Amino acid sequence: MLLIACPHCGNRPETEFRCGGQAHIARPADPAALSDAQWAEHLFVRANPRGVHAERWCHAHGCGRWFNALRDTVSDRFLETYPTGAQPTQTSDARA
């Protein structure tokens, strides 16, 4: 069984969690100033690295809280979990 360390509840089984896709996507400050291509990029284009990926996860069947995690997409190993709004101590391959 894959265990995920929820920042609030500690190590819990994977089935209690939901993945929410890539983390650290900032909404543009002034969407009206963007071209259609830039807006589409913000809405739809996501990183898909082979390696360490920063993702949002929700402990849906537990404390119900969202948090962020660094996961290696090759080994499915969770390197680190940290609260929403915080920055990881390690770097992910997808970050520019």
Next chain:
Amino acid sequence: MLEALYRTARALPLGRFPAADPAGSGIVIQPAGAEARLSLRVRDPVASAAGLALDRPINRLSGDARRWIARLGPDEWLIGADEAEGDTLPGALAADLGERPHAIVDISHRNVGIDVSGARAAIALNAGCPLDLGEAAFPARSATRTLLGKAEIVLIRRPGAVPHYRVECWRSFSTYVHGFLVEAARSAG
């Protein structure tokens, strides 16, 4: 008065089963009677409200057998009490929380309790619950939301020498959860 009449007439979805040990396996499964339950959300809690401690760690149970509070998350609590208290407890909590933004919702009608007890109770629960229910990982007075089979439950371990768990599930899941536990107890025995 109307509300009091309604409460006494509320039907229990699992009926009033006597305690049953379907397989003679030492796992006793008993649907609980009607109880008052409240969901409390406060972002910035006080130490205690209406005599219930809010400052305990997450996934902890406090209080006694008749009036208990379980912290399910950083800002979420599940409160259980005698059914007669259901009318007065929300007011008492709100008075102690004062001006703090909070939400108190009466979910007595939504939740159904099933008591699972006996030395081997964890075996029946682990048939559908992926948590580690060992003494170190899930000691007495633990309480958390988790899964049992396909249903979401709140699992509470009461204090006591013999393992005694309370499974709180939603009303519409109750026949599934009860049937699941009975089947699991049979195969455990």
